[in-house]
Amino acid sequence: MRSQVYEWDSTGMTVANVVGQRTSIFVGGVGNNITKPAETTATEFVVIEDIATTPTLGCWAGITADTVIRGLIIDGAAGTAGIAGPRSYVQVRINTTDYFLDPDNIPNDGIPGAASPYPRSIDFQPAFNLYPDVYVLPGQVWDVLVTFYNAGAFAAGTSVAGELMCFVKYTLYDGPDALIANKLLEMGISINPGNVDWYKRSLLQAQA
Amino acid sequence: MRSQVYEWSNLQTSANQLRRLSTDQPVQVTANREYDIFTGGIGNNITKPAETTATQFIVIEDIAASPVLSGAVQIRINTTDYFQNPDVTNMDGIPGLASPYPRGANSTLDLTSVTASSVGSQNILKSFDLYPDVYVLPGQTFQILYTTSVGTTSTDATSTEVVSCFVKYTLYDGPDALIANKLLELGVTINPNNVDWYKRSLIEQQQRSRVAAAAGGQA
16 A cells, blocks of 8 residues: 555646536646546555645735735636636546535535645645545546636746645555455444554464 | 545635635735635535535544634634633634644735735644544534734735635444444543444453453353
């Protein structure tokens, strides 16, 4: 089992083309991408433990355009007034099912950056903890989708480093660890490195 | 069971808007008026009042609001407000200063100045933790109500303020909701750990029964 992270940065994104649209941080064609959609093989099990995106701060709509507040740009243009930062959200999708729903059971944009900020700072601290974790079972395809609504959070029409980012922390269980993860799932036990180790120890004790 | 959040802001392109749009602008929030963040008519809304079905159980774990304009957030289950004054009269709920959103936001954003230099430098952290959690039982309707005693300053979209509200809850559905009901009966706190514990105890019970049956068969 291995602790893994994936950081996405929208550098080079044409802001007007992507604003208001869901974009895959893995294969969305924007920012840094990977070679193929994220998926687990038959001998892999992924546990997503944290997701985060660039934070946003609501403020007074009359603040002068292109002012920087706590590292976030605010633009006074229509549709951007009173919002410092990209107003971004991050959603997890397993196969074709979105994880985060509104109370009317309709998929929403996901976790707001203001609730789960990346990077974390004194100014922006998390209000959200992804617990219980999200399990990606063997053979499933998964994706992390980012949506932002404030085109005014970018200094120019093309984004630069740090203006819109996304972060995923997950643990990859492979080989026998993936089998144990499946077994723990059947038993209703949370899948984490501590419990996988506990199951290994209990197997060894049973053999002895 | 799934961890869920809902974020509301007074940003909209048109009234009763369901989805967020890139053309959203801040709208006025009237002082001393309760706004349901789900179906209140301003900001982003959902299609129907928030309610649990017969096979759902919701545990509200955190609520928060912008720490400006004396904003506060209240939970209403069916027709009963959760937070009350000591004399059992109604109140606005948890102040944004006690449970700020975002965490670390400033409370002294100068709302009458156009300069960012007047933004407060302090970071408001939470003084309030929603514990014990609030349970929404199957078949109940719930509302999260945002109230500001000050109100935003203007009806003009370019000179009003953006305020937000946040709720974090866990949705238990299907068999997890049944277990949540069972835990409630037992007086055990409903959280993912305890739901898993109950599942494990059921499995262990089944295994013991199987072993006992097998031993009985051999004898």
